[in-house]
Amino acid sequence: MAVVTVTQPGQRRTPKAAKTSSVFKKVVMAVSGIIMVLYLIAHMIGNLKVFAGRESFNGYSEWIRTIGEPAVPAQTTLTIIRIVLLAAVIAHFWAAVSLWRQAKRARPNGYVTKKPVAQSYASRTMRWGGVIVGLFIVYHILDLTMGVANPEGPASTPYDRLVAGFSNPLITAVYVIALVLLGMHLRHGIWSATQTLGQSNKRREKTVNLFALVFSVVLIGGFLLVPFSVLFGLVG
Amino acid sequence: MPLDLFTVGDPIADTKAPMDVPIGERWSTRRFRARLVNPANRRKLTVIVVGTGLAGGSAAATLGEAGYKVKNFWFHDSPRRAHSVAAQGGINAAKNYRNDGDSVHRLFYDTVKGGDFRSRENNVHRLAEVSVNIIDQCVAQGVPFAREYGGLLDNRSFGGAQVSRTFYARGQTGQQLLYGAYQALERQMAAGTVEQFARHEMLDLIVIDGRARGIVARNLITGEVSTHFADAVVLATGGYSNVFYLSTNAKGSNATAIWRAHKRGAYFANPCYTQIHPTCIPVKGDYQSKLTLMSESLRNDGRVWVPKERGDTRDPREIPEDERDYYLERIYPAFGNLVPRDIASRQAKNVCDEGRGVGPGGLGVYLDFGDAMQRLGRPAIEAKYGNLFDMYAQITGEDPYETPMRIYPAVHYTMGGLWVDYDLQSTIPGMFVIGEANFSDHGANRLGASALMQGLADGYFVLPNTMNDYLADGPFEKVDDSHPAVAEALQEVQGRVQKLLSINGNRTPASFHRELGRLMWDLCGMERSEESLRKALDRIPEIRQEFWTNLKVSGDQDTINPTLEHAGRVADFIELAELMCVDALHRAESCGGHFRAESQTPEGEALRDDENFAYVAAWEWTPEGAPPVLHHEVLEYEYVHLAQRSYK
Amino acid sequence: MTATREGASFASGTATDPAMAPHGMTLTLRIWRQRGPADKGRMVTYQLEDISPDMSFLEMLDVLNEKLILAGDDPVVFDHDCREGICGSCGLMINGTAHGRGTSGGPTTTCQLHMRKFKDGDTIDIEPWRASAFPVIKDLSVDRSALDRIIQSGGYISAPTGTAPEAHSILVPKKDSDAAFDAATCIGCGACVAACPNASSMLFTAAKVSHLGLVPQGQPERNDRVVNMVAQQDREGFGGCTNIGECSAACPKGISMENISRLNHDLLGALRAGARPKS
Numbered sequence A: 001m002a003v004v005t006v007t008q009p010g011q012r013r014t015p016k017a018a019k020t021s022s023v024f025k026k027v028v029m030a031v032s033g034i035i036m037v038l039y040l041i042a043h044m045i046g047n048l049k050v051f052a053g054r055e056s057f058n059g060y061s062e063w064i065r066t067i068g069e070p071a072v073p074a075q076t077t078l079t080i081i082r083i084v085l086l087a088a089v090i091a092h093f094w095a096a097v098s099l100w101r102q103a104k105r106a107r108p109n110g111y112v113t114k115k116p117v118a119q120s121y122a123s124r125t126m127r128w129g130g131v132i133v134g135l136f137i138v139y140h141i142l143d144l145t146m147g148v149a150n151p152e153g154p155a156s157t158p159y160d161r162l163v164a165g166f167s168n169p170l171i172t173a174v175y176v177i178a179l180v181l182l183g184m185h186l187r188h189g190i191w192s193a194t195q196t197l198g199q200s201n202k203r204r205e206k207t208v209n210l211f212a213l214v215f216s217v218v219l220i221g222g223f224l225l226v227p228f229s230v231l232f233g234l235v236g
Numbered sequence B: 001m002p003l004d005l006f007t008v009g010d011p012i013a014d015t016k017a018p019m020d021v022p023i024g025e026r027w028s029t030r031r032f033r034a035r036l037v038n039p040a041n042r043r044k045l046t047v048i049v050v051g052t053g054l055a056g057g058s059a060a061a062t063l064g065e066a067g068y069k070v071k072n073f074w075f076h077d078s079p080r081r082a083h084s085v086a087a088q089g090g091i092n093a094a095k096n097y098r099n100d101g102d103s104v105h106r107l108f109y110d111t112v113k114g115g116d117f118r119s120r121e122n123n124v125h126r127l128a129e130v131s132v133n134i135i136d137q138c139v140a141q142g143v144p145f146a147r148e149y150g151g152l153l154d155n156r157s158f159g160g161a162q163v164s165r166t167f168y169a170r171g172q173t174g175q176q177l178l179y180g181a182y183q184a185l186e187r188q189m190a191a192g193t194v195e196q197f198a199r200h201e202m203l204d205l206i207v208i209d210g211r212a213r214g215i216v217a218r219n220l221i222t223g224e225v226s227t228h229f230a231d232a233v234v235l236a237t238g239g240y241s242n243v244f245y246l247s248t249n250a251k252g253s254n255a256t257a258i259w260r261a262h263k264r265g266a267y268f269a270n271p272c273y274t275q276i277h278p279t280c281i282p283v284k285g286d287y288q289s290k291l292t293l294m295s296e297s298l299r300n301d302g303r304v305w306v307p308k309e310r311g312d313t314r315d316p317r318e319i320p321e322d323e324r325d326y327y328l329e330r331i332y333p334a335f336g337n338l339v340p341r342d343i344a345s346r347q348a349k350n351v352c353d354e355g356r357g358v359g360p361g362g363l364g365v366y367l368d369f370g371d372a373m374q375r376l377g378r379p380a381i382e383a384k385y386g387n388l389f390d391m392y393a394q395i396t397g398e399d400p401y402e403t404p405m406r407i408y409p410a411v412h413y414t415m416g417g418l419w420v421d422y423d424l425q426s427t428i429p430g431m432f433v434i435g436e437a438n439f440s441d442h443g444a445n446r447l448g449a450s451a452l453m454q455g456l457a458d459g460y461f462v463l464p465n466t467m468n469d470y471l472a473d474g475p476f477e478k479v480d481d482s483h484p485a486v487a488e489a490l491q492e493v494q495g496r497v498q499k500l501l502s503i504n505g506n507r508t509p510a511s512f513h514r515e516l517g518r519l520m521w522d523l524c525g526m527e528r529s530e531e532s533l534r535k536a537l538d539r540i541p542e543i544r545q546e547f548w549t550n551l552k553v554s555g556d557q558d559t560i561n562p563t564l565e566h567a568g569r570v571a572d573f574i575e576l577a578e579l580m581c582v583d584a585l586h587r588a589e590s591c592g593g594h595f596r597a598e599s600q601t602p603e604g605e606a607l608r609d610d611e612n613f614a615y616v617a618a619w620e621w622t623p624e625g626a627p628p629v630l631h632h633e634v635l636e637y638e639y640v641h642l643a644q645r646s647y648k
Numbered sequence C: 001m002t003a004t005r006e007g008a009s010f011a012s013g014t015a016t017d018p019a020m021a022p023h024g025m026t027l028t029l030r031i032w033r034q035r036g037p038a039d040k041g042r043m044v045t046y047q048l049e050d051i052s053p054d055m056s057f058l059e060m061l062d063v064l065n066e067k068l069i070l071a072g073d074d075p076v077v078f079d080h081d082c083r084e085g086i087c088g089s090c091g092l093m094i095n096g097t098a099h100g101r102g103t104s105g106g107p108t109t110t111c112q113l114h115m116r117k118f119k120d121g122d123t124i125d126i127e128p129w130r131a132s133a134f135p136v137i138k139d140l141s142v143d144r145s146a147l148d149r150i151i152q153s154g155g156y157i158s159a160p161t162g163t164a165p166e167a168h169s170i171l172v173p174k175k176d177s178d179a180a181f182d183a184a185t186c187i188g189c190g191a192c193v194a195a196c197p198n199a200s201s202m203l204f205t206a207a208k209v210s211h212l213g214l215v216p217q218g219q220p221e222r223n224d225r226v227v228n229m230v231a232q233q234d235r236e237g238f239g240g241c242t243n244i245g246e247c248s249a250a251c252p253k254g255i256s257m258e259n260i261s262r263l264n265h266d267l268l269g270a271l272r273a274g275a276r277p278k279s
Helices: A014-019 A022-050 A052-068 A076-106 A126-145 A158-167 A169-196 A204-233 B021-031 B054-066 B104-116 B119-143 B173-191 B256-263 B296-300 B327-332 B341-353 B370-376 B378-396 B451-471 B484-503 B509-523 B530-550 B560-587 C059-070 C145-152 C172-186 C193-194 C204-214 C222-235 C248-251 C258-272
Strands: B048-051 B069-073 B164-167 B193-199 B200-208 B211-219 B225-229 B233-236 B274-278 B302-309 B365-368 B404-416 B429-435 B615-620 B628-632 C009-011 C025-033 C042-051 C122-127 C134-136
Touching: A022 A052, A022 A076, A022 A169, A022 A204, A022 C222, A022 C258, A052 A076, A052 A158, A126 A158, A126 A169, A158 A169, A158 A204, A158 B200, A169 A204, A169 B225, A169 C258, A204 B069, B021 B451, B048 B211, B048 B560, B054 B069, B054 B193, B054 B327, B069 B200, B104 B119, B119 B173, B173 B193, B173 B451, B173 C145, B200 B225, B200 B256, B200 B404, B200 B484, B211 B233, B211 B484, B225 B484, B225 B560, B233 B256, B233 C222, B256 B429, B274 B296, B274 B341, B296 B378, B296 C134, B296 C248, B302 B327, B302 B341, B302 B370, B302 C059, B327 B341, B341 B365, B341 B404, B370 B378, B429 B484, B451 C248, B484 B560, B509 B530, B509 C059, B509 C258, B530 B560, C025 C258, C145 C204, C145 C222, C172 C204, C193 C248, C204 C222, C204 C248, C222 C258
Parallel strands: B048 B069, B048 B233, B069 B193, B233 B429, C009 C042, C025 C122
Antiparallel strands: B200 B211, B211 B225, B274 B404, B302 B365, B365 B404, B615 B628, C025 C042
């Protein structure tokens, strides 16, 4: 017998449906997340230059701004990196807010009593943790990139700003808290991205989770090395 | 037989099976002779299907595919919840994939013999023929049957058979087969050929000018009682084991649809044939709401035993081998633990009656996997029976890997049901009955893994072919609520609902149900006698009387009210119970699941009386107060020779 | 409509087995009562005595309901049927976890949760599944037909009756068949949705996509199936999956998270191949 298809005229907006699908949003989140993680790896390795001394670190900072010169004008590469990162942040944020709102709509009235069974602290803090990390990044740019929020001010060298900031235990504490939150965000994020991109399975599940944990610890450990070294006077 | 209990009417016979050709050609001949309905006309014909189990779901989907306008009714929220979902063990088919001598004829023979020579040869042969198509159909739907490493389908053996012909999907075969049918049904709903009426309960059948033309149904959420019309009505509403209150059926399983149809003129055949399943988890307390079955496949590797001494309360693991009585292996050396269900159940009752039962109240026997664990190792047992062992542990709080399981028989399936001819049409023209709701294929005892086979055979292959012959006369004259017969049915249903709500007595529907169930289990259960049945027949009218004067139903009519639903079902169970006892009393022989204490061999086996009872008892309802009328359908055996069943 | 008597207190007192009666537990139940979709709903407290540890959770509710009926009150409505963990009808949020998973110690349905998991004197909170795609019908009963509509959108293999080839003409590697079976054991109870912080039905949909996508018979419709089923679950108003894993932990059949990954994999492949959802 013939297959009967029910088609209502005027409702064929298929591509849109595909792109606002919850899975599509997750893919956007996963891909933008991966871009940011790649940047974080480079950022962390770059930070370690601080142990090579003031000249080396400031030189590295200068190099970033002059890559490609004289073939392209100054700051071209950096600008491209910044645009890509900004786009990733916006996409990540859009997907998160959109899914968050969808979840709200999907359960407008919560439970009187609700207890997690499988949820980790990391997965539970993705949303608020993400917001806090986002705010931290703004502060971090104002502090170390632009210097406006730094005790040394915008006219100083990157190395001076860094030492000045992390000599203050309060500022270091802010960085530590934010970085730990970021680490947890990554731990769930890496696992989640693997799932979302359809690359996980029962066999790999343990490995993926272990990798996510080790990766997050190493990355965040690498980042934390700098402020702690400053705080304890190893760098100064 | 005293005539106050029933009267005898004209004999009845199936006239649809073509008897002029050999049995192997009857089904194809019937299909050829049955009139067809051309595809353009099918769209003008409406069919109501009540139920979405294996039979109803597969029928509704197939009729929808065929182009009929189908209206499908069920009382659950989703069609996927029909109780077929709970069938565990498997489904038989005469594929002979094992090259172990199986064939259509052997499946036919085993089923007739297993039914203790009380089923119709024609129907059973057709069932065996169609069995092979069912497996093909289900595989095409993606049902994940168990497979071997080479990618071929796996088989196992089951009670009452010496060949491996049972296809299975771990311990959840019914679930997987049902989901296959359910998905086919949902596909038709999406295509618009099947209209869905979820959470609707059929409360009456509409018969106009001698034809079934519709049903009266209550929307269980809004309480609205409404009429629905069609050119034919199919009942696929399952069995009536819940007349015993405690059974392995789901809580909602009920006899209301078939009982209402019976009261509108459909004959009820062999109501006393009930199957008691041997491997269930024993009862623990008064509050118990249902019994849980564990697949009979457990008997493939588990050994059944009780202590040799009465009142031996030692831990089973401390009872030495020579003080155990593996009674099934002892009495039936050829079949051992794989004897048919009725025999395994009755022997369990016998050893418990002797005082050798184990567990609380002495109502249990051991099912021991000790040997199998040693022979095959725990991983193999886990792979085969893991889900059943887990279920047992969850319910009893005991670990079956460590200590033998305790099992006891429980009511599980009803072979009796509405009488149908070879076309599966009841005595009301236009009303067809399929699956467990009819009486057709299992005789006095059903073999394991045959219920799924029958449900799907009826729904996928038999009904969609035979029904055309009736529908070829349609479409029938249009009817609506103004017809006096419709108004009468509607009024009766509404009146009944009001009555149930207005009695305002002191007992809940569940309390009556428990009382009825206990009575039926004690007096019309695994063993019946004239004395017990007479006692039951004295007591049931008293229960009915009290029900209609002392029932308490709280809540309202116009909202979801499970107490009201339950009350209506219990009212029907009480009436059905009476007919079951009359049937059991009149059948003064033992056969299959019907064991009359007065009719047994010196060794205590069921003793049939073929001279007097080789017939189907088809009961006709008579208005209030008058005794039911018995119509005989004589069973003749051309291909299987009547013999005492022996599994020794 | 009969008003629900608040703060009712009952002793079961029907036990005739003397061994049972004195050992019963006393429990405080806080149950969500909601007369209908329009009612706001509230938690109502009941006291129950003499509850046997061998009772199932639903049998304990039966005891309560019998008392309520005799008192002329509206009994608590909850869905249930097979009471052996396979039909998927029952589903209650018990002390904040779906099917009482936090109390059971292992995967379970509500009907297979037994009172021996609770202690004398416990307070038990009982709520319905909460999701806008599962509107409350009354008390603890919700409408889960959204799940059926997800199946309607593609959760099947088109194999009209009578068209099937001989079963052994299709070989399925045991590994694939077993994995398909594991996914196919989903009973459609909705616990995944109930437990998910996003109220997402992803595990349900993924289980069906996996089951049918793992067997050869399911290949021709594989791409269309996944895009349509995902589109339908979004249309039904479920939340999006964020891979937290509450669903799998709550699942009575232990359906694993890898099915979600497989769905995502299939979906991305299908979209790349040009499959688009039907409107």
